[in-house]
Amino acid sequence: MATIKKLSVVSLGTVFIALGTTDAVQAAQFFGESKPLGDGFARSFVTLDDVSGQPLxxxxxxxxxxxxxxxxDTQPDIKFExxxxxxxxxxxxxxxxxxxxxRNYSGVRTIFDVPRISTDFSLLTPQERDLIxxxxxxxxxxxxxxxxxxxxxxxxxxxxxxxxGFEIGVVxxxxxxxxxxxxxxPLPVAEINGQPQLTSVYNYAIFDGNRLSFLDIVTSNAFLETEPNFTSPIKLPTVLSKSGYYPTEYSVTYNATSQEYNVTLSGLTYRSATTVPEPSFTLGVFAFSLFGVGSLLKRKQKQTPESSNLK
Structure with a gap:
């Protein structure tokens, strides 16, 4: 494991990256929100082609x-957006x-029964996610x-x-x-410190039979400690409810110069929407929201101090 240092966060903004010389791509990187995680930080970013503005x-x-x-494994999850x-x-x-x-919460020992970080790239707004x-x-x-x-x-x-060919998960x-x-x-397992352990794997989440809610990249702590340089292709659905740039691969890499890890969706390709969201999701949002608010108030009245700490 590499020596661990506490690093300050680079100020948010634009970083210009020159890649190569004459016929190489020039790109500009933009940072989004940054939040503390452990003794370090997590922050979002996007890289754009400096000429066309296309996300890379x-x-x-x-x-x-x-x-x-x-x-x-008695410790709670750490979660933030x-x-x-x-x-x-x-x-x-x-x-x-x-x-x-x-730890894993299914009660069954699997390769996921290890400390790990999930990076969920959400295709829904926070308000849409609240309806699931x-x-x-x-x-x-x-x-x-x-x-x-x-x-x-x-x-x-x-x-x-x-x-x-994708198969359903558990919870x-x-x-x-x-x-x-x-x-x-390929089985996302490798020998790490003499033991077969989870490396990294991706998965999708679906709601209501036709809504893709997120693309999740799961990476174990042990794999990060190996300072990886890992890339894997991503299979894309053929039916999409919204237009935009979608990834064709993802990577988990370590930058020795900055001493940072990057979980990156790359090979971004524009895909047009091929279907329209079902009325049950779009037109029913208002009624569903009112029902959810009422139920949430009832739950808060009944909630014990112990259960409120588990959010």
Missing amino acids: DLGVTLTQGVLPLPTD LSLPPEASATAFKQVEITYRP CPNAPIIDRLPTCEGEERAQVLKTPEPGTLPE PEGRHGIRYFDPTA
């Missing part, structure tokens, strides 16, 4: 101080959610969809909404939906 990549930078996070820089508006993504989880299981009770520290809300999340995805989660993984992808 989108991601999150983690300073090296994020690694000494608590690994005791990062806004993207305004220059990222041409991409399909609206915000990023960072979640640090010291707005009344989900906290079960084993996760807002887990129940009843009719669970049934809505577990609707069979419409053809093309997910890349072919239908509030503000996320249900995760789907690619079972044909």
Whole structure:
């Protein structure tokens, strides 16, 4: 493991990057919101072609101080959202959610039963995400969809909404939906310190059978400590509810000069919307919101001090 230093955050703004000379691409990098994580920081960024303005990549930078996070499985998750820089508006993504989880919550030992960081690149606005299981009770520290809300999340995805062959995950989660993984992808495990451990893997989340809510990149702490230079292709759905630039690969890399880690969506390609969101999601937002607010007030009245600490 590399020596850990606490680094100050680079001031937010524009960093001009000259790549190569005559026929090389020139790009400008823009930083978004920055928030503390462990003894370090996480911040969002986007890189634009300096001539055309086309987004080239989108991601999150983690300073090296994020690694000494608590690994005791009694510790709660650390979760927060990062806004993207305004220059990222041409991409399909609206915000990023960072979640640090010291353990797995399914009750079954898997490769995910390790300290890890999830970087959720959300395709929905915060207001749209609030409509996904707005009344989900906290079960084993996760807002887990129940009843009719669970049934809505577990609707069979419409053809093309997910890349072919993706399989359903385990927990239908509030503000996320249900995760789907690619079972044909290479097993995201490597020998780290003599033990087979999770490296990095991506997954999608779906809501209401036709709404893609996020693209999630999961990376273990142990893999970050190896100072990786890892890139993997991303399979894209054929049916999309909104136009924008979508990634064709992602990477998890370490920059020895800045002593930072980058989780990056790259190969951004413009894709036109191929379907319209269902009326049940768009036209029903107002009624669903009122129902959610009323239920939320009732839950707060009944909530115990212990349960309120699990949010």
